Amino acid sequence: MHAIFCAPSRYTQGPDAMQSLGAELATLRLAGPVLVVTSRSPRARLEPTWHASLTAAGYAMHVHEVVGECTHAEIARIVAAATAAGCGVIVGAGGGKVIDAARAAAVQLQRPFVSCPTIASTDAPCSAISVVYSEAGVVVEILVHPVNPVLVLVDSRVIAEAPVRLLVAGMGDALSTMFEARACMAANKPNTRGGAGTRSALALAELCYRTLQADGVAALQAARAHEVTPALEHIIEANTLLSGLGFESAGLAAAHAVHNGLTVAPGTHDFLHGEKVAFGVLVQLQLEGADPALVHEVITFCRAVGLPTTLAGIGCADLSEALLQQVAARAVIAGESIHNEPFPVTADLVVAAIRAADAAGRAHESHHGRGEGLDRPSQ
Numbered sequence: 573m574h575a576i577f578c579a580p581s582r583y584t585q586g587p588d589a590m591q592s593l594g595a596e597l598a599t600l601r602l603a604g605p606v607l608v609v610t611s612r613s614p615r616a617r618l619e620p621t622w623h624a625s626l627t628a629a630g631y632a633m634h635v636h637e638v639v640g641e642c643t644h645a646e647i648a649r650i651v652a653a654a655t656a657a658g659c660g661v662i663v664g665a666g667g668g669k670v671i672d673a674a675r676a677a678a679v680q681l682q683r684p685f686v687s688c689p690t691i692a693s694t695d696a697p698c699s700a701i702s703v704v705y706s707e708a709g710v711v712v713e714i715l716v717h718p719v720n721p722v723l724v725l726v727d728s729r730v731i732a733e734a735p736v737r738l739l740v741a742g743m744g745d746a747l748s749t750m751f752e753a754r755a756c757m758a759a760n761k762p763n764t765r766g767g768a769g770t771r772s773a774l775a776l777a778e779l780c781y782r783t784l785q786a787d788g789v790a791a792l793q794a795a796r797a798h799e800v801t802p803a804l805e806h807i808i809e810a811n812t813l814l815s816g817l818g819f820e821s822a823g824l825a826a827a828h829a830v831h832n833g834l835t836v837a838p839g840t841h842d843f844l845h846g847e848k849v850a851f852g853v854l855v856q857l858q859l860e861g862a863d864p865a866l867v868h869e870v871i872t873f874c875r876a877v878g879l880p881t882t883l884a885g886i887g888c889a890d891l892s893e894a895l896l897q898q899v900a901a902r903a904v905i906a907g908e909s910i911h912n913e914p915f916p917v918t919a920d921l922v923v924a925a926i927r928a929a930d931a932a933g934r935a936h937e938s939h940h941g942r943g944e945g946l947d948r949p950s951q
């Protein structure tokens with residue numbers, strides 16, 4: 573197995589970075605016209621900026637507004653819009669579903685793709701992966717494309733104005749990166765591109781974790797005040813770039829598989845990807861028999877920024893034994909990333925680890941009080 577490391581060609585981040593969209597495309601010698609794929613809310617806020625920036629750089633702009641999920645039908649609509657306008661480059665500007673749909677359309681058309689996340693809630697923007705849903709919101713396919721975005725452009729002022737809960741969820745997704753990378757490396761399992769992980773990917777995953785520990789709380793305070801500070805910039809980079817490169821080039825393991833298992837429980841549906849992944853990290857640590865000091869460190873971080881640490885924290889206060897068994901069974905289906913752990917994982921082990929993670933979270937809560945966390949899922 574060869575070692576493979578994948579990344580976007582260029583990553584640009586900073587306050588008002590969206591104003592340089594046109595200049596960035598010109599720097600990369602990309603040919604227009606430009607199709608901006610977006611949704612209602614980012615369009616309302618940013619269309620004048622896109623228009624001014626692209627026009628100044630000599631690009632014609634077309635806008636396609638996505639409604640709802642990233643479905644095969646939506647991808648086909650974007651392909652049709654881009655074809656009708658003869659677009660040379662496709663920009664996805666919005667949340668994960670917008671970016672995933674635009675990315676899939678760009679790959680079908682063999683056009684360069686530019687990713688402009690307007691929230692920092694997951695590590696998807698830098699990746700070459702699109703998650704495709706049914707109209708009912710069920711995952712139907714995960715497309716692993718051959719190419720990463722040619723540019724990822726992140727406007728930190730736009731991120732600072734987004735709801736705080738989304739940034740915190742992004743920290744939950746980023747929290748998993750190092751632990752899953754370490755598991756894959758220990759087991760010598762392939763990353764998401766089918767290659768061995770590199771030491772570089774592991775180092776980025778470790779920097780991701782250290783950044784969360786160093787800057788997570790300060791970034792949360794900055795986001796609450798809608799201020800762009802160095803700590804917030806560091807966390808945007810951790811959530812978007814470090815976690816993105818880390819998960820794609822080092823691999824996923826138990827935490828994301830436990831997340832996928834938890835989606836079986838209806839109570840978790842009001843919770844965000846990164847919130848469920850954070851609890852998945854705590855389950856992975858129990859599964860691996862991690863040092864209690866490390867478990868304590870991770871729980872303390874989660875509670876300091878308002879990530880869930882108990883089943884109650886993800887809407888499963890009264891999870892029945894039968895549903896718990898179903899969650900565990902889903903987490904260990906063939907092909908799941910949980911099998912990248914360096915030991916065999918069974919549903920029984922997952923049930924025990926979920927119980928142990930919940931108990932550890934509750935014990936911490938009763939020792940240290942309810943903490944500073946966010947009220948959710950109201951935010």
Ligand SMILES: [Zn+2]
Pocket residue numbers: 694695745828845849
């Ligand atoms: Zn994730």
